[in-house]
Amino acid sequence: MKKIGIPRGMLYYEYFPIWKDFFEGIGFEVISSNRTNKEIMDRGILYSVDEACLPVKIIHGHVDFLKDKVDFLFIPKIMSIYKREYCCPKIIGLAEMIRNSLDDLPEILDVVYDFNKRRGPEKAYKEIAKTLGVTERQSSRSLKKADKGMDRLLDWLKSDILPDNYAYRKDFKDLLLLGHSYILFDDFINMKVVEKLIDKDINVHFPEDISDDIARKYSNFTKKRMFWTHGRRIIGASNYVIMNHKVDGIIYLSSFGCGLDSVFTHMVSRQAAKYGIPFMNLTLDEQTGEAGINTRLEAFLDMMKWRDSHKDHISSFR
Ligand code: SF4
Known part of the structure; x- marks a missing residue:
């Protein structure tokens, strides 16, 4: 054959x-x-x-x-x-x-x-x-x-990166992990970020969890029509969760050398700041050392949790 x-x-x-x-x-x-x-x-x-x-x-x-x-x-x-x-x-x-x-x-x-x-x-x-x-x-x-x-x-993609029997956990923080599917679902490129977040008691959501119709509708808030299909999905999904306060934070996994990501990360970060949602961009490159990424993740999650008890203070992420 x-x-x-x-x-x-x-x-x-x-x-x-x-x-x-x-x-x-x-x-x-x-x-x-x-x-x-x-x-x-x-x-x-x-x-x-x-x-x-x-x-x-x-x-x-x-x-x-x-x-x-x-x-x-x-x-x-x-x-x-x-x-x-x-x-x-x-x-x-x-x-x-x-x-x-x-x-x-x-x-x-x-x-x-x-x-x-x-x-x-x-x-x-x-x-x-x-x-x-x-x-x-x-x-x-x-x-x-x-x-x-x-x-x-989607089930097939998630089965590769989520632990067996993984289920949504009610009292845990919700986080949207943004980026291209070939970064989000490749746990070597993303240095096992999904596993790390789950270990830190975070419910992880993906742009693919949001229907294409919703993403399309929410991508229309930009001044100019988004004509990159993958960008439309990323911007639409993030606008939806930000504008409806569906998550406690957003992490964008961008790729070094990606021109599109350099535009999308700015668009998402501006929108997140407007609605008071913590946002972090992690740029992934050819380095395989995980210490840097672990430190940034921990700092971001600490800040996300800290905000709950300090809601009335000036936020530190802007
Ligand atoms: S430049 Fe960006 S959008 Fe294009 S293939 Fe690379 S990662 Fe994907």
């Missing part, structure tokens, strides 16, 4: 269930790389350009892990997921970057998804099927089945 490799990085964290079910449905074996570790990151840094953001560097390491084990690599060019919205240029150009950075790669299936040009998933999957010598009928039957797999996406 021929093997399709799906690197565990970037939009893997948004589409893996549908991709896996689709390829298995048309008769291929799907192999994904291991969870990110130091070796994968180091190899990614070695092969990618210096200017790339951390998630882009890391996905190079995942591709290097897979390249000799599979017949094809699946790295789609996801230009746009919604009409009049776009993905980050580094997501769009990922397949090209990888092609130019790594040698001896198997064939890359880099089909284009572009909802602005009516090249939605149906068309894209049909094209993949044609390349792989599969009939259109088989491909649309498999796609229909695979689509249902997306219902379990």
